[in-house]
Amino acid sequence: MKRREFIKKATLTSAGAMIAPYILPSGRLFAPTGTQIAPHVVLVMYAGGLRNQETVDQLYLSQSQHTWNPTPSLNVTGNIMPNLLSGAAPSSKVVYGVGTSGNTPISPILSTPIQSQGVLFKEVNAIAAGHYGGSIALLQGNTNLAQPLLERPKTPTIFEFLRKHGGYKATDTWFIGNSLTNSVPLYNHSAHEDYGAKYGANMFIPGVTFGNQGDQFLKDAKIYHPQNELSPMYKMKYFLDNSYESLTSNNILDTVGNTEAEKQQIKNFMKTMFQKKQAGTVIRPPQGGNDASTVGYALEVMKEFKPAVTVIKIDGPDVCHSNFTGYLRAIHAADHAIGYMWNYIQTQIPDMANETIFIATPDCGRNLNPNPILDNENNFRAFDHSDANTRRVFTLMAGKSIGNEPDKATGPLSSTSPLNTDAAITVGHILGIEQEMLNSGFLHSQSQSLIRKL
Amino acid sequence: MKKIHTYLVLFSLCLVSFQCKKENLEDMVFEINEVKLYPSASSKLKEKTESQWIAVVYTNLFQQALSAGDIYKAGQCITSIGDKELAREVIISNFMNSTSPLPAIPTDTDMRADIDKFINDTYERFLIRRPTEGEKQYFRNEINNNPTRSAEIIYFSFALSNEYLFY
Numbered sequence: 291m292k293r294r295e296f297i298k299k300a301t302l303t304s305a306g307a308m309i310a311p312y313i314l315p316s317g318r319l320f321a322p323t324g325t326q327i328a329p330h331v332v333l334v335m336y337a338g339g340l341r342n343q344e345t346v347d348q349l350y351l352s353q354s355q356h357t358w359n360p361t362p363s364l365n366v367t368g369n370i371m372p373n374l375l376s377g378a379a380p381s382s383k384v385v386y387g388v389g390t391s392g393n394t395p396i397s398p399i400l401s402t403p404i405q406s407q408g409v410l411f412k413e414v415n416a417i418a419a420g421h422y423g424g425s426i427a428l429l430q431g432n433t434n435l436a437q438p439l440l441e442r443p444k445t446p447t448i449f450e451f452l453r454k455h456g457g458y459k460a461t462d463t464w465f466i467g468n469s470l471t472n473s474v475p476l477y478n479h480s481a482h483e484d485y486g487a488k489y490g491a492n493m494f495i496p497g498v499t500f501g502n503q504g505d506q507f508l509k510d511a512k513i514y515h516p517q518n519e520l521s522p523m524y525k526m527k528y529f530l531d532n533s534y535e536s537l538t539s540n541n542i543l544d545t546v547g548n549t550e551a552e553k554q555q556i557k558n559f560m561k562t563m564f565q566k567k568q569a570g571t572v573i574r575p576p577q578g579g580n581d582a583s584t585v586g587y588a589l590e591v592m593k594e595f596k597p598a599v600t601v602i603k604i605d606g607p608d609v610c611h612s613n614f615t616g617y618l619r620a621i622h623a624a625d626h627a628i629g630y631m632w633n634y635i636q637t638q639i640p641d642m643a644n645e646t647i648f649i650a651t652p653d654c655g656r657n658l659n660p661n662p663i664l665d666n667e668n669n670f671r672a673f674d675h676s677d678a679n680t681r682r683v684f685t686l687m688a689g690k691s692i693g694n695e696p697d698k699a700t701g702p703l704s705s706t707s708p709l710n711t712d713a714a715i716t717v718g719h720i721l722g723i724e725q726e727m728l729n730s731g732f733l734h735s736q737s738q739s740l741i742r743k744l
Numbered sequence: 745m746k747k748i749h750t751y752l753v754l755f756s757l758c759l760v761s762f763q764c765k766k767e768n769l770e771d772m773v774f775e776i777n778e779v780k781l782y783p784s785a786s787s788k789l790k791e792k793t794e795s796q797w798i799a800v801v802y803t804n805l806f807q808q809a810l811s812a813g814d815i816y817k818a819g820q821c822i823t824s825i826g827d828k829e830l831a832r833e834v835i836i837s838n839f840m841n842s843t844s845p846l847p848a849i850p851t852d853t854d855m856r857a858d859i860d861k862f863i864n865d866t867y868e869r870f871l872i873r874r875p876t877e878g879e880k881q882y883f884r885n886e887i888n889n890n891p892t893r894s895a896e897i898i899y900f901s902f903a904l905s906n907e908y909l910f911y
Contacts, residue, residue, distance in 0.1 A: 475824065490826060493826030494825060495824035498823070503820045503824070504821055509838070512841040522886075522893060523897045523900050523904070524901075530906070533876075533878075534785050543906075545827055546828075548830060557833075
């Protein structure tokens with residue numbers, strides 16, 4: 291009898307030991323090995339392709355227009371990103387601002403530019419020349435040459451790494467996109483069979499979710515009682531799902547694994563956003579178009595959910611394919627939006643103030659030589675993105691535990707320059723899963739946390 | 745004599761027309777009950793696109809079609825939200841709250857007047873199949889044991905089910 295009991299207990303203990311790791315939150319097997327450097331990260335894909343010449347090199351019109359049209363009035367240099375970078379603004383030919391002909395620069399929001407608070411890696415190697423490849427390289431920590439457009443990333447994104455290996459909840463990870471085009475709605479998780487949707491991030495494309503489409507199909511959603519109505523509804527749905535799964539060999543698609551409580555919080559948040567939209571009180575930087583609106587909704591998300599990671603995609607500067615004047619204005623307006631965001635986090639979101647690290651990096655650069663298109667307003671030449679200059683981008687980082695090194699990674703781009711794919715492992719390092727990401731085998735062989743390069 | 749001849753011709757034509765009546769298959773009696781066939785759940789392997797799901801759920805709830813432009817816009821709403829299941833849930837809730845048109849949902853009195861009929865009709869309406877005996881019993885218990893269980897909530901669970909995502 292005793293022997294029998296012993297065998298029974300031993301079997302149960304072994305079974306428990308085998309099962310226990312699988313029942314930890316979010317499906318992760320083991321606790322993350324690293325410690326957090328900061329509990330929150332905001333990664334801004336300062337996207338749309340930015341030339342270093344107009345950003346960190348502060349060359350304004352001198353190497354974009356004057357080179358091709360040696361009119362003295364175009365030989366102007368200066369900084370058009372006063373919130374992010376230190377440096378004097380252009381002294382003449384101001385067209386990047388607001389008002390008539392864009393001749394009024396937007397007043398800086400930050401009294402000290404982020405470059406003077408944190409670290410600027412001036413020469414960073416963008417390893418993909420396109421927007422989708424470049425953007426998901428920031429999220430995956432790698433690039434995949436076989437990655438087509440309009441398909442999910444092939445290898446896991448930072449969101450999935452965090453949720454699978456770090457045990458973060460779905461509402462701890464957010465992607466806020468600016469458009470339904472350019473595969474943007476596919477950024478929140480990969481198609482990798484070991485990761486995928488169930489470890490994906492929550493996402494809004496605010497221009498649609500809270501735009502006209504949302505007004506028509508989401509705004510008037512009935513709020514059901516969580517216990518009396520929704521709970522039985524879910525119970526019946528799960529019964530139907532189990533019934534279907536027992537009858538079919540079909541692979542049921544995973545969804546982002548929000549718990550019922552998280553779903554309720556998101557639905558309430560959406561309801562509030564529609565009310566705030568109607569009242570005109572949604573957070574929004576004072577100037578700017580769609581990028582500013584996207585940043586404003588991202589701040590609403592941060593205020594509500596205090597995510598561990600928030601990734602924001604903006605891409606106004608991509609107008610540079612045909613409108614260089616518009617490109618300059620979009621860079622300047624995005625700088626304003628990001629300055630507003632950083633200030634808002636520090637002053638209006640107490641849980642994130644002084645507890646957040648900010649990273650901004652473009653998806654790719656742009657060409658050295660212009661295409662034949664002249665814009666209507668100033669006859670400025672436009673630039674695409676496909677040559678070696680497209681590899682030149684920057685990365686700016688500031689916030690908790692980040693010292694001030696305003697001129698890091700200067701000099702010409704080389705094989706030892708940081709990669710823009712370093713963004714993913716840097717986020718992982720900050721949030722405590724650096725080793726798990728390195729062990730995964732999915733990162734670019736030279737990808738390294740930027741914090742290790744300080 | 746000529747008149748009699750005409751009547752005879754007409755009469756024979758009538759006889760011929762009756763004799764030539766086409767025999768329909770339905771007229772034949774095989775002495776078995778007529779059975780309506782439904783696909784089984786196991787044959788639903790193709791995932792509906794977002795637009796297809798929108799079109800079908802709207803038709804099922806309102807018994808009328810949604811315009812192509814609106815189907816496109818509603819599909820964009822799903823695309824714009826990371827948790828697709830949550831997006832579908834919010835869209836269904838939005839439809840349930842519609843005042844014009846009103847969703848075509850049986851009253852709770854009608855549902856409870858003939859529970860088996862309600863269950864069969866709901867399976868046919870949403871899942872295009874008959875419930876198994878086990879499924880029928882589950883919903884009978886749900887309705888009988890919970891006086892506040894409404895037809896609306898039951899419809900909601902069907903519209904949000906995984907099976908409803910496939911065809």
